[in-house]
Amino acid sequence: MVYTNGISPDSPDNSTTDMLAAQSKLLFQLNKYYNERVHARKSATSKQVREVCKVVQDVLKEVEVQEPRFISSLTEANNRYEGLEVISPTEFEVVLYLNQMGVFNFVDDGAVPGCAVLKLSDGRKRSMSLWVEFITASGYLSARKIRSRFQTLVAQAVDKCSYRDMVKMVADTTEVKIRIRERYVVNITTAFRCGGIWPRSGAHWPIPHVPWPNPNLVAEVKTEGFDLLSKESTYMKDKQSAAEGDSWVISFLAAENMLLQGGCRRKCLSILKTLRDRHLDVASQPITNYVMKTLLLYECEKHPREVEWDEMCMGDRINGILLQLISCLQNRRCPHYFLPNLDLFKGKSNSSMDSASKQAWRILRELLTNSRSLEKL
Numbered sequence: 450m451v452y453t454n455g456i457s458p459d460s461p462d463n464s465t466t467d468m469l470a471a472q473s474k475l476l477f478q479l480n481k482y483y484n485e486r487v488h489a490r491k492s493a494t495s496k497q498v499r500e501v502c503k504v505v506q507d508v509l510k511e512v513e514v515q516e517p518r519f520i521s522s523l524t525e526a527n528n529r530y531e532g533l534e535v536i537s538p539t540e541f542e543v544v545l546y547l548n549q550m551g552v553f554n555f556v557d558d559g560a561v562p563g564c565a566v567l568k569l570s571d572g573r574k575r576s577m578s579l580w581v582e583f584i585t586a587s588g589y590l591s592a593r594k595i596r597s598r599f600q601t602l603v604a605q606a607v608d609k610c611s612y613r614d615m616v617k618m619v620a621d622t623t624e625v626k627i628r629i630r631e632r633y634v635v636n637i638t639t640a641f642r643c644g645g646i647w648p649r650s651g652a653h654w655p656i657p658h659v660p661w662p663n664p665n666l667v668a669e670v671k672t673e674g675f676d677l678l679s680k681e682s683t684y685m686k687d688k689q690s691a692a693e694g695d696s697w698v699i700s701f702l703a704a705e706n707m708l709l710q711g712g713c714r715r716k717c718l719s720i721l722k723t724l725r726d727r728h729l730d731v732a733s734q735p736i737t738n739y740v741m742k743t744l745l746l747y748e749c750e751k752h753p754r755e756v757e758w759d760e761m762c763m764g765d766r767i768n769g770i771l772l773q774l775i776s777c778l779q780n781r782r783c784p785h786y787f788l789p790n791l792d793l794f795k796g797k798s799n800s801s802m803d804s805a806s807k808q809a810w811r812i813l814r815e816l817l818t819n820s821r822s823l824e825k826l
Contacts, residue, residue: 661753712758
């Protein structure tokens with residue numbers, strides 16, 4: 450029988466079969482990419498991390514000798530270093546957790562997006578605090594003052610440590626940064642851990658009517674809480690008042706990692722980080738690994754069912770995240786997942802975002818049109 454439109458009734462089945470075949474082909478390519486490129490990146494990174502941590506631990510040991518309030522919390526557990534984050538193949542952040550925040554209240558008034566202040570609790574005397582000399586006249590614990598003191602201690606420790614021939618301080622920054630072997634830069638950031646509370650600026654989360662994450666996971670994440678880092682936010686650079694300099698940057702690292710459990714989420718992130726390191730590391734770095742992780746969290750909301758994070762869907766998820774990335778670069782804005790008032794592209798130049806957008810388009814086009822593109826990427 451001849452069908453007038455030239456389409457036979459069983460065509461939908463054919464197209465479903467074709468789609469599944471294309472998905473399987475892409476999955477095969479993604480797994481191959483993961484086993485070759487991603488594993489190579491991971492093993493290179495873990496070697497770098499070991500090298501970096503050996504030096505940082507030595508520097509921090511010297512810091513502790515000079516000032517026992519700054520106790521190193523960089524420890525290894527299950528082949529991972531707690532408190533270390535890989536920013537890029539040559540840049541790392543080590544978070545040093547400080548003790549005794551108890552006499553302070555956490556105040557999140559939204560004055561600086563992504564930041565909060567620590568204020569002496571009513572009626573508490575300054576002398577009750579371990580950090581008495583870093584408290585301002587208005588009763589705030591100053592992130593800037595602690596950072597400045599810590600920077601002095603690290604500079605002294607660098608001169609004394611056993612790796613002094615290969616380590617030096619990075620000048621021209623208020624951050625505490627060291628350069629190792631002229632190859633790696635490590636940002637050492639003092640921080641307080643805030644468990645069991647949740648910032649007001651993140652109160653909109655989770656978004657009602659979005660079925661992901663499930664209520665149990667939400668409760669776990671909110672109990673995990675967040676960290677307050679003594680870093681300078683890009684938003685503070687526009688502010689002149691000292692109070693802003695006393696602010697602490699809110700970080701949700703542990704909470705974000707909890708949300709990425711299950712399905713192919715972590716695998717997707719590893720593939721995206723590898724693509725980023727190999728092809729999207731453009732000047733002034735608008736695309737960081739953190740941007741990739743943020744877009745993955747948004748993708749989890751768009752695809753809330755666990756079945757959508759089955760390995761078979763991995764190609765669709767990665768393509769979806771790259772599309773989101775291009776859209777964010779073109780709109781010059783990438784909102785933080787928990788704090789949407791905070792723009793992760795703040796301070797990045799338009800030309801760097803255009804260049805990154807072109808690169809991301811190139812990768813996405815390859816993935817969509819060439820089933821073997823990952824062999825070249």
